[in-house]
Amino acid sequence: MGVLGEAPERGDGACGVQGPCPVAAEEEEDGDEELLGAGGPRTWTPQEKLLHEARLKAKAKRRLRRASSRDSTRESLSEGAEPGPEPGSPKGRAHDRRSRTGKGRGLPKKGGAGGKGVWGAPGVVYGYQEPDARDPNYDEVAQGDTVYATVVPELEEGELEKNVQPMVLEYFEHGDTSEVMELLRGLNLGSRGHAVPSLAVALALEGKASHRELTSRLLSDLVGRVVTPEDIAWAFDKMLRDLPDLILDTPEAPQLLGQFIARAVADHALPLDFLERYKGRVDCEHARAALDRAAVLLRIKRDVNRLDNVWGVGGGQRPVKHLVKEMNLLLREYLLSGEVAEAEHCLRELEVPHFHHELVYEAVVMVLEGSGEEPVAKMVTLLKVLWETGLVTLDQMNRGFQRVYEELGDISLDVPLAHGLLERLVELCFDRGVITRALRDACPARGRKRFVSEGDGGRVKQ
Template identity: 35%
Template sequence: MREEGAATTSPKPAPFLTDEQRAALDQALRDKAAEQAKARAAANHKAAAASGERKSRSVKGPGGAKKGGGGGKYTWGSLLTNGAGDEVVDRNDPNYDSEEDTRDVVLLRNHQAAVRQEVAAYKEHIRSLIEEYFCSGSVSDVADSLEDLGAPHLSHYFVKRLLTAALDRKEREREMASSLLSGLYAEVIPPDQLLKGFTSVFACLPDLLLDVPDAPDLLARFVARAVVDDVLPPAIVGAIDPESCPAARDLRQRCEVLLAGRHSAEKVLRCWGGAGTGTLHPDSQAAISSLLSEYLAARDEAEVGRRLRELGLPFFHHELVKQALMAATDNPAHLAPVVALLASLSSSGQVSCSQLAKGLRRVADNLADAVLDNPAVGQRFGEVMQAAKAAKVFDDLQPEDVGANAAAALFGSSTTPTAASGPSANGASPAAAAAGVVVSMPPGLAAFKAASLAAVREYFDSQDAAEVAASLLALDEPGLHPLFVKAAVSLALDRKDRERELVSKLLVALVPQVVSTEALAGGFTRLLAASDDLVLDVPDAVHLLSLFLGRAVVDELLPPAFLTQVLSSLPAEGLGVSVVRSAGLLLGARHGTERLVNCWHGGALDVGAVRQAIREAVQEYGSSGDVSEVARCLRELEAPAYGHEAVVAAIELAFNRYHGSAPAASETASAPSSPAEAAAPVVALLASLAGQGVLTATQLAAGVGRVKAALEEEVMDYGPSARAVLDWITERGVAEGWLAA
């Protein structure tokens, strides 16, 4: 006979979502995809109308006869046809009319002129498009622009222009060009057009040598990278004619060497420097942080300028301004070198006025959050602004460019009323004003957000969910709880798995006692709507948000129907739809529940340890009869998704009490005489746990379902009486209301 603590063999795990829920979500996603396609079609039509492009009002002609005798109802006449049976102009024909031949020539010339105009307009558009891409790095924007152009037959001009433009730039732009070709392949640029673009570059290689002497080496890397990325076939090397010129021969040899060497794929993938080329936001931040740290140690302004030129990130210089100002604010010893650096970069024009304004505004607008960690930040920021004003760093800026806080410090004016000093009514920190700038929490939404962020940051250190609950109750703003949910999840996105697991557990502790289910749904709706902004700071935000959303559904904080309902609130082309789709796939997969419970890896409890702890608590209840101890154990485990394990263990305890192993010494001398007597303590336990909210109706039903599915094995271990015991427990549960019928 099986031991009391042995695990029940359960059937194959079913997906978390039912077939009806899955079908409803799929239909909602299809409707959203149709809405997105309709929006894109409308945008393309609007763009075509704005560019002056006109389409025929009817696919049919007016119905009259055409000039030249080729007319007929709804036909285009003989001049545009040349099939079997059509008359061909013959100069030796006695009836030859030179005007007919002239009309053919005119039509051909008009067609060629129209093609030349189309190609010229296409080339002009892609020239600015490529320049913009090298600044923004947005592949999706390039894809949308090329789709709006609607000329896939001219895509080879785009490939050629992209390659020739990247050849004369730095490693960063070359890496971006290779990544762009890989991202656009097949979906935007047809494979034959990509191949044609490369071969056209091969043909103009002698001309490229005049401007780029190392063109064969660079172009060979482009070819090898495209082959490794499965964008070009390896046979592309055979399209290079080694007899055409010495440069072509050199190019072919280099391509063969790059593709034939050991570990060639790994080497080619890093041919432009890999992740360190500044194409990714974290890489760019790290590079700027590194050069600023070296400057603060060596005080070499010329070296900073040189490294900025090497990075080639003029659109990201605001990050240097931000980090420099924050360094001066955090450490007064850095004030003088930071002001000197910014003055040098500003006067030389290496950092533009717009980048100075953007960096300054990022720091000034975040002072309200910074004051929570450093109460002296207001005074120090005012000192930095006074020193920068004396050095004429920001003299070319206008008040409207830098925001209210920075304008108050630099120009002594503010576009918004300042808050009064002293503690605010909602518990915000006192105002800290310096040089006219106020860094205290403004009343209302900003104050609530600041207090929420402070509570979550403190929770990351203390792990005391009760303290967070007390803070929210003290604020007494239940209508703003969706902002708390959004702030907590957003803060965890940019941290490690430990903090993400803590936020998931915090939501379990707060919902619904402190934060209502409606507020939680509102918070996740705001998160999904802001996905496009979050991904700018956290590139993996879509995946992380899908895990948070799926975890909330598995923890029974949100109903599965939320996935379907929230789609109507999201823009069709936003990333929020992708988050919902990913969460639906996770919930619909086998073992989806277990994966989502352990989605934060090291922050989650071991599954085996959870099950063992639950079964030990139930076994102890069989001896002591202490329901409160079982409830305490389940709450401390903080694994509500495994509540069904406690139900299985409790039912097996009833089986064992009726016709199982010999009773323990603390129990009665004889086994219970009826199923009711054996199962009564178990029913009392389950009813009490359900009444306290420790076990949800879903977990109770899942546990009973597991036992019913494995009842044949239970009968083999505990005898035929197991059926009677299970039936009695089920009947009592339905009658008492804690088990669904």
């Protein structure tokens, strides 16, 4: 780099061609700019000198990159290849159809048939496809009426039990078979229709007699609407095989299952030859006991179309006279044995919570008609236990005592001391917390009779 000297000769320069070399010219101009200021030579400060050196280094790097790119361009042109985007540029990567994972042979994906807006590989001719009438994208005139339907997938075994079990338990509360049928129609049972009667019978075996009666009615109503007789036969076949396991929870399962079979045959829910299929083919003693029980019931009721009373008439369907008789028997057995738990169990078995006021009425009348203090103490103890366990509600307790208050006049004809006995019983029940203060105050009181000798003018005062 010269300083205000003679210019070098313009001969063969570093570039190897006649005339000034562009690189040399740039260097020459840079040198002049380095030493000449606006008004000629001047002295550089340390800061300016450092900044100037940094600029020189940056320019040298730019020249080096420029020279290397020119050389690579010359080589590609000399080989006859077309210039393309740099390998590391984003534009080159966007149009590169080779695998970016480093796998494969570098061929285009799917043989050139893939990509957005591509219908297939070049040269592929597709054949004619028949239009699908269920496809709503076709012309309505060409395809006719479009029918839309809701597709419900078939339930798995676990899902079926999860959906059907709450239905059956709720049915035991309301007893409406039509509601159960509507809910079952909303499920796609598929080939698992036999699981519904099997699950219902299994739940009824663990329940009460009223639940078994409701289950028999449900099976009769489901046949031909939701399930077939073959589904119910399959369910009972499975339960006969599972009897050894059912006995663990319900010891009387063979007898109960036999009654279910007899009732189903009588209701035409099972084929009439169901029992004939098992003749001489049963090895399990429990299954044999169930089938024998069903055969005996069907033989006894051969002249009756339906075995309506196989489970007994349960709950509120029993006649009132029968319920009154049962409650009287319950109270008399309690007075003899004094077992409160047994009396409570018998009352629950009647399944008539709306009729418990009759028990209170009969208990009070039995105390008034009895003699001695022992029946009074026992009845108060029984009423207290029934009140504390919630088996007899406040409404039922009040209603039972009010019935006695209303009929006290008629009771006094047979029991002259009924008023005094009732007052003592009511006071004792109030002290034990069985009745409320309002009910105690409502108890009728009868005063002593006064005659003419006492100056009442011949009138009898109550």
